Amino acid sequence: MPVQRGYRQACGIARGLDIVGERWSLLVVRELLLGPKRFTELQQALPTASPNALSDRLRELADAGVVRRRQLPSPGNVRVYELTTWGRGLEPIVVALGTWALAAPPTAEQRFVSVDSAMLTIRTFFEPTPEQPEATLRVELRDHGPAGVFGVRLTSSEAEVAHEPPEEPDAALVTTTDALLAAFGGDDLTGLVAGDAVIAGDSEVVRRLVANVRIRPSADRH
Template sequence: MAERRTYGSYNDGCAAAHALDLVGDRWAMVVVRELLLGPKRFVDLQNDVMGIGPTVLTRRLVDLVDRGVVQSRRSSTSSRSELYELTPWGCRLEEVNTALARWAVESSALPWDADMSPDTLILTMRAHARPCPELEEPVAVGLHLSDARRHPHPDPVSYVAVLSADGSSLTKTDIPQSTIATLTTDTRTLKTAVLGDADLTRHPDAAISGDPTAIDTLLAATRLDDPGPGRSLPGPG
């Protein structure tokens, strides 16, 4: 297969065009997206990026490493396990991913009913996160999120949301005991709530421990209330 020529080889000195040379190959930004919240093994990336084959994934990782976007290292828990993670420069692509998400949400062809990986859904919530002016003190909310695309559901991934009057943040981390509430659910159920008005306190696929009003606060801080004209929000399941 002939290697694709770069835009620079056509005497195009635009930095945006060069950015496409770096991460514009098919699957490249999707692989980057799945690394934005932390390192993953090759098999994890295969599971999270549905549709990509091992040969293409290998090629994309090699390209991204060569371009300085991704780096690899041995896992501290297994000498035979290799982890892929974004370089500090590669981490700055979250700004690009957020901008693309905010722009594409106005597309009439956006597949609202399609599922997401756990990290992708959390990144979507991060992209729309806003302050909670009604809170006098910051509160922490835990999330145990399993991938609805895979059956049976794999072990859930843990995240923590910190909500405050100054802003809201979501990170991928173990859930501390200081959280005021914890939500355990799958990506399809949470996406329905983030995109609409689903009541998770009554949903059969959602379990809440602690203060349920904290879950309502989390959804209020990250919900996309209006998908735009001519589009409807997906229903549950």
């Protein structure tokens, strides 16, 4: 990062902000936590970031060792961006920041939720029930098109989220991002069904997923 934009302090917090403190940097990290993405996919997830700003952040993060560029083999043969091992170490920091900020209500203009952000909500706030068996789901958020397809595996300790859906899931859910977020923490599927969700397979697995995602701010502002 150019020296003129740095804090010029030896403090670890200042040094960290020198690396990821520029606008869009941490959101780029957020979008890569579930796996690599092409530049166009990052643009879709960060629609108000200009192409130049996004290119600058990716270049700076790559120079700092947080992100790397990789060419996928044929037949894909496209360039993607992914987090390095060191870059993945930012996940608990990004999650903690997001959880802390939940205590502040969103403004009227803070409406857009990227698909990876919605699915990271599952990974962050799912509260497992140890006695329940492992189950897999295919989740499709239809307002995001092909980018909205994910696989979720519920275990006795966590919810694993990936861009690749399982071949034979126990259940499948097709809905919208807003409907999914609104359903989290509820103990039935009434809201989802009313919102034109499509559920296939074991509906109890879907109920378990949405009911056990309990979004809790880390602190009370008051």
